[in-house]
Amino acid sequence: xxDEIKWxxxxxxxxxxxxxxxxxxxxxxxxxxxxxxxEKEKCIKCGICWKFCPDVSIRLDEEDYPVVDLEFCKGCGIxxxxxxxxxxTMIKEE
Amino acid sequence: xxxxxxxxxxxxxxxxxxxGCGAALAMRxxxxxxxxxxxxxxxxxxxxxxxxxxxxxxxGVPLFHTAFETAAVVASGIRAxxxxxxxxxxxxxxxxxxxxxxDIGIQALSGTTERNDNIIYVCYDNEAYMNxxxxxxxxxxxxxxxxxxxxxxFKKERKKDMMAILAAHSIPYTxxxxxxxxxxxxxxxxxxxxxxxxKFLHILATCPPGWRxxxxxxxxxxxxxxxxxxxxxxEIHEGRYFKMSMNPAKKPLTDYLKPQGRFRHLTEEQxxxxxxxxxxxxxxxxxxAERSKPYFDAxxxxx
Numbered sequence: 424x425x426d427e428i429k430w431x432x433x434x435x436x437x438x439x440x441x442x443x444x445x446x447x448x449x450x451x452x453x454x455x456x457x458x459x460x461x462e463k464e465k466c467i468k469c470g471i472c473w474k475f476c477p478d479v480s481i482r483l484d485e486e487d488y489p490v491v492d493l494e495f496c497k498g499c500g501i502x503x504x505x506x507x508x509x510x511x512t513m514i515k516e517e
Numbered sequence: 518x519x520x521x522x523x524x525x526x527x528x529x530x531x532x533x534x535x536x537g538c539g540a541a542l543a544m545r546x547x548x549x550x551x552x553x554x555x556x557x558x559x560x561x562x563x564x565x566x567x568x569x570x571x572x573x574x575x576x577g578v579p580l581f582h583t584a585f586e587t588a589a590v591v592a593s594g595i596r597a598x599x600x601x602x603x604x605x606x607x608x609x610x611x612x613x614x615x616x617x618x619x620d621i622g623i624q625a626l627s628g629t630t631e632r633n634d635n636i637i638y639v640c641y642d643n644e645a646y647m648n649x650x651x652x653x654x655x656x657x658x659x660x661x662x663x664x665x666x667x668x669x670x671f672k673k674e675r676k677k678d679m680m681a682i683l684a685a686h687s688i689p690y691t692x693x694x695x696x697x698x699x700x701x702x703x704x705x706x707x708x709x710x711x712x713x714x715x716k717f718l719h720i721l722a723t724c725p726p727g728w729r730x731x732x733x734x735x736x737x738x739x740x741x742x743x744x745x746x747x748x749x750x751x752e753i754h755e756g757r758y759f760k761m762s763m764n765p766a767k768k769p770l771t772d773y774l775k776p777q778g779r780f781r782h783l784t785e786e787q788x789x790x791x792x793x794x795x796x797x798x799x800x801x802x803x804x805x806a807e808r809s810k811p812y813f814d815a816x817x818x819x820x
Contacts, residue, residue: 446531446568446575454536474522474699475736477541479530495530499537499725500733513733 447495451478455498457513459491465510472502472511522699523549532575534567537732539722539739540614541567542696543641544576547610550706551637553578555608556595560588560622562614563648563724564641588613589626593634608637608710615642615656619677626717630686633714637706640679640717643724651727658747660791661779663727668782675794680719680753687756689714694762695721695750697739701762705752721748729778741773746799751806758812759805770795 430436461472468487480495481502489502503511527548534541540563548555557580559565565582568575583591592611599607611629613622618640626638645663646652653663655677666672683691689712694702702720709716721742723735730738742748743765750762770792774780783791 440571442569442572442574444573445529445577446533446573447529448573449531449533449569451531451533470520475542477534477538477545477735478532479526479528479545492530497536499735500731501537501736504733505736 450494451497452492452494455493455496455516457498457500458493458516459496459498459500459502459511460514461489461491462510462512463488465508467508467510469507471505471507475501475505477501522546522703525549525552527551527553527555527577529575529577531569532567533569534563535724535726535732537723537725537735538563538567539696539724539735540564540641540643542699542736543639543702543720543722544612546696546699546702547612547639547706548576548578550703551608551610551710554606555610556592556599557581557610557612558583558588558591558595560613560617561585561648562612562617562641563643564612564614566648585617586621587625588617588622589629589636589638592636592638593629593632596635609635611636611638613638613640614646614648615640615644616646616654618642619655619679623682626683627686630683630688630715630717633688635713635715637709637716637718640719641722642719643722643727644676645724645727647724647727659794660783660787662782663779671782680717680751683717684753684756686715688717689755690716691719691753691756692717692762693719693721693748693750693752695739695743695748696723697736697743698750698763701750705762727779729781730776734776738773738776741768744768745770745773746795747773749799749802751802754809754812758809759802760809760813761802761806764803 472489473481480492481489484490500513503513528545555578560583588611592609596609642656645657651663652665657672658676661672662668680691692705723738725732745768752760
């Protein structure tokens with residue numbers, strides 16, 4: 424179910440109702456009460472925050488520093504607890 | 518950077534899981550291991566909601582919503598269809614919660630297992646019917662409070678030993694896993710992918726609203742469940758041979774129980790009772806693992 428599926432003919436179409444859209448339309452960032460803030464100086468680029476994010480909203484940039492996608496981050500705080508260097512703090516959303 | 522788990526993301530953001538959901542983590546790891554050439558079946562469970570409403574989906578692979586009791590048989594039907602078309606490289610995964618595995622789906626799972634259909638069955642176990650508002654299931658551990666087992670009448674029955682039931686079907690591979698150890702889970706899925714027959718994986722998925730714990734300690738709790746021996750990680754090969762995946766030094770059980778509201782009512786004696794039950798079960802597993810050592814040694818030599 425990749426984004427680039429296109430049907431050429433009627434006969435190519437599925438025989439039943441089928442979800443073709445992706446849930447990225449649902450911006451779950453609005454659920455957030457607490458926002459993770461990453462201190463780059465303390466970060467050791469271990470990728471543990473990336474590994475344990477249930478919302479797939481932490482990615483690693485070109486220098487392997489984690490970047491939080493605030494469009495989708497629900498603010499659960501797992502990254503802040505799991506960070507071995509306490510480089511992530513949760514601050515209150517205004 | 519060197520990743521300890523595959524870098525590919527098949528699942529997308531924007532799904533409807535609660536904050537700190539263990540089931541969402543389990544799915545993310547499973548899809549990392551299995552890749553996009555996968556077909557999934559979901560019975561009614563948290564994941565049938567998390568995935569999102571029509572016409573959207575969060576898993577990024579074809580998936581079939583089934584009736585509550587039929588996740589396993591629908592998966593074997595899909596496998597039969599793929600076999601008829603000659604497609605061999607597709608993983609068929611039945612993905613069910615503990616209600617759809619331990620209680621409602623057990624006859625379909627038993628049938629599939631008896632026929633040894635070539636599917637992977639993953640049960641993500643959040644230890645109650647969390648999706649409908651925390652009702653007790655047979656996977657709820659002794660002593661836990663749910664909405665149907667309130668504190669004065671907390672659950673007095675033990676958790677059903679699903680792994681043993683599945684192993685009694687002599688299936689090639691049964692394993693338990695935890696969301697706190699993704700490397701271990703992915704290793705087990707990769708092994709399950711490589712062999713023929715029904716494979717059963719039982720993964721403990723934390724549920725902050727249902728366990729009445731803070732969302733940020735979800736992974737910590739899953740880790741403590743293993744470290745306090747409350748949820749041991751082990752494998753059963755051929756239905757007979759046991760292997761401990763990890764054997765950590767035991768931490769005090771209260772470390773695991775204290776942060777969870779569902780165990781708050783337990784007195785000291787009751788915690789001691791629970792500890793005894795856990796130790797009993799754990800020593801049984803260690804005995805079995807000791808007995809199975811020659812089998813795994815022989816297996817290593819033939820490799």
